[in-house]
Amino acid sequence: MCKHILNAQVSIRAPCCKQWYDCSECHAEAQTHAxxxxxxxxxxxxxxxxxxxxxxxxxxESDEFCPNCDNHYVIEAKTPQAVLTVEADDFRKDARLVQDERVPLGARNKITDEELAELLED
Structure with a gap:
């Protein structure tokens, strides 16, 4: 079972090592050669x-079907979807997720007169 193409209809025999794989990525993971x-x-x-x-x-186009059972093996691939979730509330209500904890709390959002002058010069 291929983890890269979830609906693979055929396995492909690699001409280099004569082994069966569902996709080229499976071959790359299992072998050290190209x-x-x-x-x-x-x-x-x-x-x-x-x-x-x-x-x-x-x-x-007629070659897209298995000659033995007429299974259509050239289809759009279904790949696993990457799931990205953030387990936090809305950062507008609780900004701890986006705050840099390395900066002391009292030093946040403060700028000195020298820093302001440098910014205005640029």
Whole structure:
């Protein structure tokens, strides 16, 4: 099962190491060498579990289906969505999330006359 492409319909045989992978990223994680490129690719349908070859130099729209079971294997890939959550309330109400704790509380939002003069000169 591929963690990069969730709806992979075929496995691809890597021409360099002769092993089956669901995507090139799976190959990169498992092997130390780069994936070799070839014009004749070997696929294994995940529906009927039968292998077949396709010549990529003469690839047509009709080649998007498994020749054994007619499973449409060239589809839009579903990839896992990155989930980013912040476990805090609205920072406008509680600004501790965005405050720099390294600066002492009394020194925040204060500027000296010298610093103001430097800023105005620039």
């Amino acid at each position: 994936l070799a490129k070839t014009m004749e690719m070997a696929f294994m349908c995940k529906k009927c579990r039968k292998a077949f070859r396709k010549d990529m130099s003469a690839y047509e």
